[in-house]
Amino acid sequence: MYEEHPNALALIKNRKSVRDFIERDVEPEKRQAIYDAILAAPTTENMMMYSVISVSDPEIRAKLSKQPAIRRAPMVLVFCADYRRWSRIFDGMTESNRRPQEGEYQLAVIDTVIAAENAVLAAETLGLSSVYLGDIMEHFEDRTAALGCPAGVVPVVTLCIGYATEQQLNRAPIRRYQQKYLIHEEVYQDFDRGELMEMLRDRGQYESMEQMQTWLAKFSARCVEGKGSIERTRSIRAAIDSWSKLSF
Numbered sequence: 001m002y003e004e005h006p007n008a009l010a011l012i013k014n015r016k017s018v019r020d021f022i023e024r025d026v027e028p029e030k031r032q033a034i035y036d037a038i039l040a041a042p043t044t045e046n047m048m049m050y051s052v053i054s055v056s057d058p059e060i061r062a063k064l065s066k067q068p069a070i071r072r073a074p075m076v077l078v079f080c081a082d083y084r085r086w087s088r089i090f091d092g093m094t095e096s097n098r099r100p101q102e103g104e105y106q107l108a109v110i111d112t113v114i115a116a117e118n119a120v121l122a123a124e125t126l127g128l129s130s131v132y133l134g135d136i137m138e139h140f141e142d143r144t145a146a147l148g149c150p151a152g153v154v155p156v157v158t159l160c161i162g163y164a165t166e167q168q169l170n171r172a173p174i175r176r177y178q179q180k181y182l183i184h185e186e187v188y189q190d191f192d193r194g195e196l197m198e199m200l201r202d203r204g205q206y207e208s209m210e211q212m213q214t215w216l217a218k219f220s221a222r223c224v225e226g227k228g229s230i231e232r233t234r235s236i237r238a239a240i241d242s243w244s245k246l247s248f
Helices: 006-014 028-039 058-064 068-072 084-090 102-125 140-147 166-170 193-204 209-225 227-243
Strands: 050-054 075-082 129-133 153-162
Touching: 006 102, 028 102, 050 102, 058 068, 058 075, 058 140, 068 129, 068 153, 075 102, 102 129, 102 153, 102 227, 140 153, 140 227, 153 227, 193 209, 209 227
Parallel strands: none
Antiparallel strands: 050 075, 075 153, 129 153
């Protein structure tokens, strides 16, 4: 009781995203161990408002992302927020029979992301590496059609898992922002722009603000005005709209 697991903390701290994998399949027992970890994830009211679709078909993978990792990974899991099961269970059980809305959507997304992170940690424990792909949240109609997702089932994140190449294994983990910017005591601390620029400069390991400006200009344009950002917003709105078509 109250046993410490320092190796688990080291695993979490040293984990890094890997986008290139060797040609080696994930053994069936390791796949099952990852599934077991997914099913053990914390969940709202034990509702487990997610479904996971394992995709091996190259044609389906090509419809989900253009990123090379999805082609190279021996194991690709798409984590979906899923309220379809509960809409059927609740059907006719309440007076209002109201449709699920943003509140239910948020809880299901939280369940889904926690389950995905359990898969990441399980994979690392088993000597495997992984990378999240967020572009599954774009082109909602095309992605759900490719996966056969009915109303109430929304793809949230793709996870590519496999054995990393030697080059990827030897790559240093990306530097994170300093703790002082992210962990606050008692109340939120609102940093001014100058402090936030220093936060960026420090993590990017730039010698000066001037050196950072070229990267920041491109990065801000991509995040704010990029096609992916705009399409992702449209798709999420479409996903929530489709969610409301369920009834219970």
